[in-house]
Amino acid sequence: MIKKNLKALSVLFSLIVILLLAAGCSNNEASNDAEESGADVSKSPEEVEYPDQFTYWTAIDPNVAITSESLNSVGVYQELEKITGTKVEFKHPSGEGTQITEQFNLMVASDQLPDAIEYNWRKVPKGPDNAIENGTIIRLNELIEKYAPNLTKYLDENPEIKNMVTTDDGNMYAFPFLRGDQSLMVFMGPIIRQDWLENLNLEKPSTIDEWETVLTAFKNEDPNGNGENDEIPLLLELNHIKYSGAFVSAYGITPEFYQQDGKVKYGSIQPEFKEFLTKVNSWYDKGLLDPDFAAIDSKLLDAKVTGGQLGSFYGFTGSGIGKYMGLMAEKDPDFILAPSPHPSLNEGEKAARGQLDPAYSGVHSVAITSSAENPEELVKWLDFAYSEEGHMLFNFGIEGASYEMVDGYPAYTEEITNNPDGLPMTQALGKYVRSPYGGPFVQDKRYVEQYLTLPEQQEAVQLWGDSAENNIIIPPVTLTADESEEFNSIMSDLNTYYDEMVIKFIMGEEPLDNFDEFVATLQGMGIERAIELQQAALDRYNSR
Amino acid sequence: MENLEKDVKLQDKPKSNFRRKVGNFRKDVVKDFKRNKIIYLMVSPVVLYYIIFQYGPMYGLQIAFKDYSPALGFSGSPWVGFDHFIEFFNSFFFWRLLVNTILLSFYTLLFAFPAGIILALLLNEVRGRIFKRTVQTITYMPHFVSLVVIVGILFDFLARDGVVNDILVFLFGMEPIAFMREAEWFRTLFVGSDIWQNVGWSSIIFLAAMSNIDPSLYEAAKMDGAGRFKQMFHITLPGIMPTVVILLILLIGKFMTVGEEKILLMYNPTTYETADVIGTYVYRKGILESNFSFSAAVGLFKAMIAFTLLVIANGIARKVSDTKLW
Numbered sequence: 001m002i003k004k005n006l007k008a009l010s011v012l013f014s015l016i017v018i019l020l021l022a023a024g025c026s027n028n029e030a031s032n033d034a035e036e037s038g039a040d041v042s043k044s045p046e047e048v049e050y051p052d053q054f055t056y057w058t059a060i061d062p063n064v065a066i067t068s069e070s071l072n073s074v075g076v077y078q079e080l081e082k083i084t085g086t087k088v089e090f091k092h093p094s095g096e097g098t099q100i101t102e103q104f105n106l107m108v109a110s111d112q113l114p115d116a117i118e119y120n121w122r123k124v125p126k127g128p129d130n131a132i133e134n135g136t137i138i139r140l141n142e143l144i145e146k147y148a149p150n151l152t153k154y155l156d157e158n159p160e161i162k163n164m165v166t167t168d169d170g171n172m173y174a175f176p177f178l179r180g181d182q183s184l185m186v187f188m189g190p191i192i193r194q195d196w197l198e199n200l201n202l203e204k205p206s207t208i209d210e211w212e213t214v215l216t217a218f219k220n221e222d223p224n225g226n227g228e229n230d231e232i233p234l235l236l237e238l239n240h241i242k243y244s245g246a247f248v249s250a251y252g253i254t255p256e257f258y259q260q261d262g263k264v265k266y267g268s269i270q271p272e273f274k275e276f277l278t279k280v281n282s283w284y285d286k287g288l289l290d291p292d293f294a295a296i297d298s299k300l301l302d303a304k305v306t307g308g309q310l311g312s313f314y315g316f317t318g319s320g321i322g323k324y325m326g327l328m329a330e331k332d333p334d335f336i337l338a339p340s341p342h343p344s345l346n347e348g349e350k351a352a353r354g355q356l357d358p359a360y361s362g363v364h365s366v367a368i369t370s371s372a373e374n375p376e377e378l379v380k381w382l383d384f385a386y387s388e389e390g391h392m393l394f395n396f397g398i399e400g401a402s403y404e405m406v407d408g409y410p411a412y413t414e415e416i417t418n419n420p421d422g423l424p425m426t427q428a429l430g431k432y433v434r435s436p437y438g439g440p441f442v443q444d445k446r447y448v449e450q451y452l453t454l455p456e457q458q459e460a461v462q463l464w465g466d467s468a469e470n471n472i473i474i475p476p477v478t479l480t481a482d483e484s485e486e487f488n489s490i491m492s493d494l495n496t497y498y499d500e501m502v503i504k505f506i507m508g509e510e511p512l513d514n515f516d517e518f519v520a521t522l523q524g525m526g527i528e529r530a531i532e533l534q535q536a537a538l539d540r541y542n543s544r
Numbered sequence: 545m546e547n548l549e550k551d552v553k554l555q556d557k558p559k560s561n562f563r564r565k566v567g568n569f570r571k572d573v574v575k576d577f578k579r580n581k582i583i584y585l586m587v588s589p590v591v592l593y594y595i596i597f598q599y600g601p602m603y604g605l606q607i608a609f610k611d612y613s614p615a616l617g618f619s620g621s622p623w624v625g626f627d628h629f630i631e632f633f634n635s636f637f638f639w640r641l642l643v644n645t646i647l648l649s650f651y652t653l654l655f656a657f658p659a660g661i662i663l664a665l666l667l668n669e670v671r672g673r674i675f676k677r678t679v680q681t682i683t684y685m686p687h688f689v690s691l692v693v694i695v696g697i698l699f700d701f702l703a704r705d706g707v708v709n710d711i712l713v714f715l716f717g718m719e720p721i722a723f724m725r726e727a728e729w730f731r732t733l734f735v736g737s738d739i740w741q742n743v744g745w746s747s748i749i750f751l752a753a754m755s756n757i758d759p760s761l762y763e764a765a766k767m768d769g770a771g772r773f774k775q776m777f778h779i780t781l782p783g784i785m786p787t788v789v790i791l792l793i794l795l796i797g798k799f800m801t802v803g804e805e806k807i808l809l810m811y812n813p814t815t816y817e818t819a820d821v822i823g824t825y826v827y828r829k830g831i832l833e834s835n836f837s838f839s840a841a842v843g844l845f846k847a848m849i850a851f852t853l854l855v856i857a858n859g860i861a862r863k864v865s866d867t868k869l870w
Contacts, residue, residue: 098832101832488835489631489835497637
């Protein structure tokens, strides 16, 4: 018996040893040639052709996924294939949000890379410089200069954007998604039921106190006229407070990092944040806030808005005002969602900030990986989108099909604006172009002029832009690899703690007397160090 | 254990003897392979499975002691010793994660494990064959429903305007409770839904064990005047005890793995306080923030606890009863 066991054991062990050896060897082979990141620019631009084919990893926008399984069947890429002769093999991760993050991280870790990857490269773990150093992606400066005349021209004409797309080490790492006009950068703010205001003879609120009056009226005076007290006056999501400064910016701060005279500060440890929490907590106690605010998803929000329960929320021009007005047009003709200015503390003041995206935020930027065999060809292909022809193609699609030139203005056709299959405009656009959600090209403001068809939407861009100062927003800085490792390790636990505590403060489960303890805990977790790191990055950015 | 002792003894013996033994051993292996080649062939898929999917990946465990970077690979990344473990022990959430993990496991063990036994005992007493079969089928059906669906049902039923709240409001006039958003409710819901989903399935194995009990024991007990309860406590329960103990040991081996995939589906920042466990933390740190080394270290720490518990549980079982894993 013992002998038999011993035999079986030894067989097992020898097999394991062999396997481990094999695993070790194959791994050594896989360790990539990281030194090769200095790209070969010996070819002259004339010699370089468009690639025959390449692989392109990119998330597919939900509004596109409804009509197309892959970007191959989208108008812009079909036309592009005709022009360049390049066959693109798209690889789309499944799902959305963290599922995409997950698949991206695993792909990078596995070292099985496609030729081009579209992602928010500015926000990858350890930053873009590190991705270049590690040999995941390649530095593009030389390649862009030599083989991407259109992008080079655009960046030369817009030096502040060139600053944004270059890291502190001077690396260019991706073909950027650029918003070509201020009107494309504002798309989110407070939205309120205009018809409810009119029912109750109220004015649009512009200060925090006025908001309180309006919300109280919404709560008590049955603005939807169904005789039941089922109104939810305001839905205020934590993410909007945190990242866009919703309502909190009336107090002159934002909860995250912001700058004042070139000095970085963290809003949530300021006394103003306590004032804000005190106010919001009192609103919660009075039933003015939606109690589901801590865990809301788009489906739940849809139900609340279209169910005629929600009085106001923080949302988008397109998938907020536009979407719900469209959905409700037949069901309730009186239903009007209107933008409301970012609230301030005192009459005539402006909020410290509203939602305002920089011209380059990092999303939808396309980097070329070290597995690409002819990066110069890819660069040439990607550069096409920044040419005059490519610009029209990516923003407006195919002339005659998705747009017509009317007096020199590219007007979307009926196919887009009043789709025969009944598709909403976002989805009809998704069949042809990438302008509604972004991609490696320069977004044109003539797209948004036509996309925002309702007067309320047009007003929103104006109103939200004008009612906020936006001086305190930090530009898109980059951290070094070491810095971002340290920064992330501080912030990941800190954010978990932060979210829980702020929700508890608002819901009153944690008394506001404990605010000082909250600040002390954040400090104990290293918030001061995180501020220092942001400061260093900002200083470097300003001296670029 | 005996094998190891034998190994030690082998090495103590003079060299020539040892060499001869190795020679014999090699011959024995070859002979054994020839004689039982079909049996070896049959067992090979299982062995291969374990080697490829369970032992092979252990090679990657080394990254728990390294500063792993995909570009440098497993072998190229620099060693950092116990840094990641120290970082975890000092991290803000260490105690909360540990307590949550242990409590969730403990409650599952305390409530979900006996539930299967109790259901099996009850079913065993049922005389109506059709009724028994029907109950069995109904109770084990949910086991085959995907977790995603189960959690979806939970969210729907327990929403502020869901069925459960409607009933509570209607019958007792209570204020609606946002069950899925309240940290105090998380453990109850987690363990409760686990029982609902798996009680029928886990009772099957106990029912099988009961059917193996010698019927003459019951007859003898009846002769001696034992009622239904006496029979259950003195014959049925002792009869299935070995199965219960083995299953319990196996469960303790999985003690630190508390069904993270279900928690990931169920939790949100409002319930982190009771819901966040080591497994979900590893997922967030490792996969979402790509701190592979750190999360490998945390995962290894968890596995070490589980292994220790398994050894202890087996030791206790060995002492108090005769049932044991090894």
